[in-house]
Amino acid sequence: MKVVLAEKPSVARDLAAFLKANSRREGYFEGSGYQVTWALGHLAELKEPADYDPALKKWSLDTLPFVPKQFELKPRGDKGARQQFAIIKRLFRAADSLVCATDAGREGELIFRYILTLAGCEHKPAERLWLNSLTSQAIQAAFRSLRPLANYDNLYAAARCRSEADWIVGLNATRNYTVRYGSAGILWSLGRVQTPVLAMIVRREFRGPVELFLASVAEWDAHISHLIMAA
DSSP: OEEEEESSHHHHHHHHHHHTOOEEETTEEEETTEEEEEOOSOOEEEOOHHHHOGGGGSOOGGGOSOOOSSOOEEEOSSHHHHHHHHHHHHHHHHOSEEEEESOSSHHHHHHHHHHHHHTTOTTSOEEEOOOSOOSHHHHHHHHHTOEEGGGGHHHHHHHHHHHHHHHHHHHHHHHHHHHHHOOTTOOOOOOTTHHHHHHHHHHHHOSOHHHHHHHHHHHHHHHHHHHHHHO
């Protein structure tokens, strides 16, 4: 049996229709020697600090920075994701071979590889379906052009690097700033991409903190003067 993993249920339906896998099962389609299932996005994700050490559940500057010696994965926490991952894991382990049919790009590659790793099926024979359209002609051409999954190892490496960099910067910086400057339960959220982009927006939109402060004072002065005159 060959198992095809799509990223979304809608894509899985189209692929199953093309492959004539017309029998609907719990979490997948089956028929003509294929089982077609879907990932619901990121079903596997990097563990949180507390998953490595329960003591890290408490946010403290003393434990920063925290970078695990080796990043580990876990299923996404919601019930639907856990159920779907269990189905995929069972199908993967029983399959003769696999087809990665997640979105054609870095993030799609990461989704499949993380699921593959968490399911313990990294050494299972696997191919890549590179699909940019869901027309029957495009699907047919993509299945005729299946390539070994290993051909996309560099794409996976880039995606994994991005994922782990986001984890290192985001979790450590957020904990640092929240502990240092947060109060009354306020979370200071920082990120590898989020924070620089926000800084660029602020620099573009505002001339500077002094000018912004003076403008706000002038605005309040005008508002108070209006209230006094109206009284």
